[in-house]
Amino acid sequence: MASSSVCNPSLPIHHHHNPSAANTTASVFAGTGGGSMVTAKKKVAVIGAGAAGLVAARELEREGHRVVVFERGEKAGGTWVYDPSTETDPLGIDPCRKVVHSSLYRSLRTNLPREIMGFLDFPFSIKEGRDLRRFPGYQEVELYLDDFAAESDVLKAIRFRTEVFHVGMMEGGKWVVKSRRDFGEDVAVDVNEIYDGVVVCSGHYAEPRIAEVPGVERWPGEQIHSHNYRIPEPFQDKVVIVIGSSESAADISREISKVAKEVHVSSRSALDRFGKKFYGHENMWLHSMIQGTHEDGTVVFQDGTSVIANVILHCTGYKYHFPFLETNGAVTVDDNRVGPLYKHVFPPSLGPWLSFVGLPWKTIPFPMMELQCKWVAGALSERIALPSEEEMMKDVEAFYSRIAAMGYPKHYTHNISGCQFEYFDWLATECGYPKGEEWRKEMYFANTRNKTENPDTYREEWEDHDLISQAHEEFSRLKQQHSVKNM
Numbered sequence: 001m002a003s004s005s006v007c008n009p010s011l012p013i014h015h016h017h018n019p020s021a022a023n024t025t026a027s028v029f030a031g032t033g034g035g036s037m038v039t040a041k042k043k044v045a046v047i048g049a050g051a052a053g054l055v056a057a058r059e060l061e062r063e064g065h066r067v068v069v070f071e072r073g074e075k076a077g078g079t080w081v082y083d084p085s086t087e088t089d090p091l092g093i094d095p096c097r098k099v100v101h102s103s104l105y106r107s108l109r110t111n112l113p114r115e116i117m118g119f120l121d122f123p124f125s126i127k128e129g130r131d132l133r134r135f136p137g138y139q140e141v142e143l144y145l146d147d148f149a150a151e152s153d154v155l156k157a158i159r160f161r162t163e164v165f166h167v168g169m170m171e172g173g174k175w176v177v178k179s180r181r182d183f184g185e186d187v188a189v190d191v192n193e194i195y196d197g198v199v200v201c202s203g204h205y206a207e208p209r210i211a212e213v214p215g216v217e218r219w220p221g222e223q224i225h226s227h228n229y230r231i232p233e234p235f236q237d238k239v240v241i242v243i244g245s246s247e248s249a250a251d252i253s254r255e256i257s258k259v260a261k262e263v264h265v266s267s268r269s270a271l272d273r274f275g276k277k278f279y280g281h282e283n284m285w286l287h288s289m290i291q292g293t294h295e296d297g298t299v300v301f302q303d304g305t306s307v308i309a310n311v312i313l314h315c316t317g318y319k320y321h322f323p324f325l326e327t328n329g330a331v332t333v334d335d336n337r338v339g340p341l342y343k344h345v346f347p348p349s350l351g352p353w354l355s356f357v358g359l360p361w362k363t364i365p366f367p368m369m370e371l372q373c374k375w376v377a378g379a380l381s382e383r384i385a386l387p388s389e390e391e392m393m394k395d396v397e398a399f400y401s402r403i404a405a406m407g408y409p410k411h412y413t414h415n416i417s418g419c420q421f422e423y424f425d426w427l428a429t430e431c432g433y434p435k436g437e438e439w440r441k442e443m444y445f446a447n448t449r450n451k452t453e454n455p456d457t458y459r460e461e462w463e464d465h466d467l468i469s470q471a472h473e474e475f476s477r478l479k480q481q482h483s484v485k486n487m
């Protein structure tokens with residue numbers, strides 16, 4: 001099941017102005033998205049200054065809206081701002097724990113090649129004196145986002161150290177946003193404001209989801225979620241169970257195996273390889289799900305094998321979590337489905353005044369968020385028309401029925417791996433932009449294949465050299481276009 005995903009059907013395109021439909025290259029993304037046609041400027045609150053919040057601010061400002069970005073951290077970048085500290089509850093489930101936003105581990109390098117990872121009109125190019133690798137470390141992504149924020153001139157719109165603790169609806173369709181600015185030394189100031197629109201960009205990798213492990217209350221070992229994993233040293237000489245088969249599970253289990261006594265990966269997928277060693281790793285085994293745990297430290301897998309282990313590390317993903325949002329039931333989170341949402345962005349009854357950016361997963365996040373933000377910005381100025389509430393609701397219901405008919409659980413709602421490029425193209429068309437270039441799709445699939453076949457080496461060795469050349473040609477066209485514009 002993990003290899004597939006639920007897909008959202010394409011609705012007919014609705015009437016809207018089409019600022020650059022005749023253009024067929026991605027270079028048009030550098031444009032202002034038809035800012036000259038703005039019909040109504042709005043006051044818009046953006047919650048979060050990660051990649052989503054930054055690109056939201058840029059697109060909203062390009063459209064002429066007045067933007068305030070709320071960010072509880074001290075700098076922009078969200079996930080990409082590494083924090084060596086971890087939460088007081090290593091499993092991340094205690095609601096009173098000290099929350100650490102970033103889930104990065106110290107060795108993290110991107111799992112996407114930089115050519116496709118960056119925003120469409122701001123390539124993630126190599127810069128002299130910086131991390132030149134095709135799959136750079138997290139610091140390089142943070143620097144890239146700093147460059148993006150500076151170039152887009154959005155920093156002035158951000159209120160740092162300011163947490164939004166309430167977003168609620170008011171009579172007349174406006175929104176009240178309550179925030180708390182932290183001045184340090186126990187000084188905080190609360191502010192209540194009214195906005196026309198709210199764009200939620202608060203991320204979804206901070207609220208851990210953990211696996212249910214039978215008997216774990218009596219099991220004497222330690223448990224931790226990957227959200228609180230930073231470095232392998234604490235696992236020296238231990239027997240570690242890693243639950244999950246995500247990208248993080250793959251990276252972390254390999255890293256830990258260098259210091260641990262044994263690593264046992266418990267996974268729902270890869271049925272034919274249960275009980276076998278990982279290729280090239282002498283102390284790493286793959287198992288089925290955990291059947292039970294016992295007081296003497298034993299962990300029994302469904303495949304019949306068992307080990308005495310010291311640690312269970314949950315690499316089991318995250319929950320969508322919007323503790324600040326009060327919509328009187330118009331949007332809920334049910335088994336990790338945020339809904340109802342039209343095309344993962346607008347609640348039919350509240351769009352375009354409330355929107356969510358960045359929810360879909362198993363995708364290329366930055367360009368997706370950029371396209372979503374163009375749509376949101378255009379819809380807020382009424383340059384791009386949304387379908388009626390009834391039509392949007394019908395589309396959502398049809399989408400949910402299809403998920404159910406395919407036998408997918410609700411928590412697959414925002415997994416767009418099987419249709420992400422259709423989704424990107426749908427968004428681009430809706431905003432009046434051309435569809436994405438072929439090399440991006442091909443490079444994504446080439447990388448996915450390489451990662452699956454060569455999980456230990458895909459960041460160092462690849463074969464898609466022709467696609468890299470095509471990417472660089474595209475980037476130089478973009479650069480030329482920028483310099484002509486700025487002359």
Ligand SMILES: Cc1cc2nc3c(=O)[nH]c(=O)nc-3n(C[C@H](O)[C@H](O)[C@H](O)COP(=O)(O)OP(=O)(O)OC[C@H]3O[C@@H](n4cnc5c(N)ncnc54)[C@H](O)[C@@H]3O)c2cc1C
Nearest residue numbers: 048050051052071072078079110111163164202203205358
């Ligand atoms: C371990 C890991 C590895 C990843 N690797 C890659 C990769 O290689 N390539 C890739 O493209 N993507 C990767 N991703 C996905 C990554 O999350 C996205 O690239 C992107 O950073 C998401 O941006 P965002 O703005 O949606 O959320 P975030 O980056 O999480 O930003 C959300 C921001 O909102 C702020 N915030 C939240 N709530 C509030 C509030 N109430 N008030 C004020 N501020 C608030 C937070 O402080 C944060 O700054 C990875 C993710 C993880 C967890």
